[in-house]
Amino acid sequence: MSLAGITRTTQDPPGGRLIRDASGAPTGVLVDAAQSLVERVVPNPTPEELEAGILAADRELSRVGLTMVHDAGASSATIAAYQRLVAAHRLNTRLYVMINSSSDTTREWFARGPLVDPSQRLNVRAVKMFADGALGSRGAALLADYSDEPGNRGLLVTAPEALEATTKAAVQAGFQPCTHAIGDRANRQMLDIYERVEAEVPGMRALRPRIEHAQILASPDVPRFAALGVIASMQPIHATSDRDLADRYWGPERTKRAYPWRTLVASGARLAFGSDAPVEPIDPLLGIYAAVARRRPGDADAWTPEQKLTLDEALAGYSSGPAYALARESTSGTLAVGMACDATIVDRDRARLPESDILTAAVRATVTGGVVRYESGLG
Numbered sequence: 001m002s003l004a005g006i007t008r009t010t011q012d013p014p015g016g017r018l019i020r021d022a023s024g025a026p027t028g029v030l031v032d033a034a035q036s037l038v039e040r041v042v043p044n045p046t047p048e049e050l051e052a053g054i055l056a057a058d059r060e061l062s063r064v065g066l067t068m069v070h071d072a073g074a075s076s077a078t079i080a081a082y083q084r085l086v087a088a089h090r091l092n093t094r095l096y097v098m099i100n101s102s103s104d105t106t107r108e109w110f111a112r113g114p115l116v117d118p119s120q121r122l123n124v125r126a127v128k129m130f131a132d133g134a135l136g137s138r139g140a141a142l143l144a145d146y147s148d149e150p151g152n153r154g155l156l157v158t159a160p161e162a163l164e165a166t167t168k169a170a171v172q173a174g175f176q177p178c179t180h181a182i183g184d185r186a187n188r189q190m191l192d193i194y195e196r197v198e199a200e201v202p203g204m205r206a207l208r209p210r211i212e213h214a215q216i217l218a219s220p221d222v223p224r225f226a227a228l229g230v231i232a233s234m235q236p237i238h239a240t241s242d243r244d245l246a247d248r249y250w251g252p253e254r255t256k257r258a259y260p261w262r263t264l265v266a267s268g269a270r271l272a273f274g275s276d277a278p279v280e281p282i283d284p285l286l287g288i289y290a291a292v293a294r295r296r297p298g299d300a301d302a303w304t305p306e307q308k309l310t311l312d313e314a315l316a317g318y319s320s321g322p323a324y325a326l327a328r329e330s331t332s333g334t335l336a337v338g339m340a341c342d343a344t345i346v347d348r349d350r351a352r353l354p355e356s357d358i359l360t361a362a363v364r365a366t367v368t369g370g371v372v373r374y375e376s377g378l379g
Contacts, residue, residue, distance in 0.1 A: 131190050274322070
């Protein structure tokens with residue numbers, strides 16, 4: 001904080017907040033956009049450090065059975081590291097990369113256009129934007145006050161006009177718009193923006209716009225996902241890890257509209273599931289368990305159990321759903337003749353896998369492009 005020049009006179013930046021003690025001095029907790037005050041003085045990793053971290057992550061991804069990941073907001077340095085490692089045939093995992101909209105990387109890539117790899121090892125054709133903050137920091141933008149903090153309705157971390165301009169520029173450049181929106185106010189705002197851009201820019205729907213998280217939705221906005229062709233890119237494990245905070249911050253009535261997987265499926269919306277790692281563990285079996293059980297290990301009761309999914313629906317959320325989100329459903333996401341041979345092999349029969357056994361299932365092998373990238377006991 002000293003290096004960043006943060007003192008008691010430092011003002012809250014737009015879209016951020018400094019948590020202060022009773023005397024008004026900053027405590028060191030920086031909410032949402034306020035993190036940028038410190039980030040600007042944090043040294044960037046070296047290219048060697050970036051590559052070492054990516055390779056370590058790649059090994060872990062293969063171990064937990066993942067064949068492709070979506071990197072939601074990469075810097076130009078990270079994308080360059082991916083390109084070097086892919087060119088050297090050192091990565092097992094397929095990568096779908098979103099450019100971080102808060103950096104100059106966006107302008108550079110919009111000018112050059114998407115990178116679409118015929119071998120599907122590395123695609124860069126999406127942009128990640130941020131509409132609001134997070135639940136835990138009370139930064140998710142809500143239509144009504146937080147239940148435990150009257151007067152606080154969260155934070156819009158990016159000005160709506162800036163989000164609309166970036167969305168329009170992304171679509172015009174051929175990039176899929178993907179926007180972080182957690183609260184019901186932020187989700188409504190993004191649905192409104194997507195609707196306006198679709199009316200102005202041909203081809204918006206073909207790019208399959210996404211809302212990342214969509215954790216709480218106002219009931220009138222649920223059918224708009226299917227109507228506008230917007231993908232609900234969600235993380236089931238958030239529902240179980242966040243349940244206590246959601247009950248306290250949003251209240252029992254609002255949480256009936258939170259993490260509404262079943263409601264979205266019934267409305268005809270497309271779901272694409274992920275982990276939001278490193279915020280949550282990256283193991284997809286933990287997410288599948290959260291989707292079908294709607295509880296944490298050890299919880300006696302499911303949380304809003306009416307939103308549970310079946311095992312088949314949860315598996316689709318982690319396979320064919322993400323493939324659809326990439327417009328790759330004709331070549332990936334299912335096991336069929338003519339598809340890419342990407343597969344995760346577990347140690348028991350999925351068709352007879354009861355809820356209680358999901359957490360004890362183990363990955364035996366991970367196959368990408370017909371090549372065994374990981375085998376239990378061999379690494």
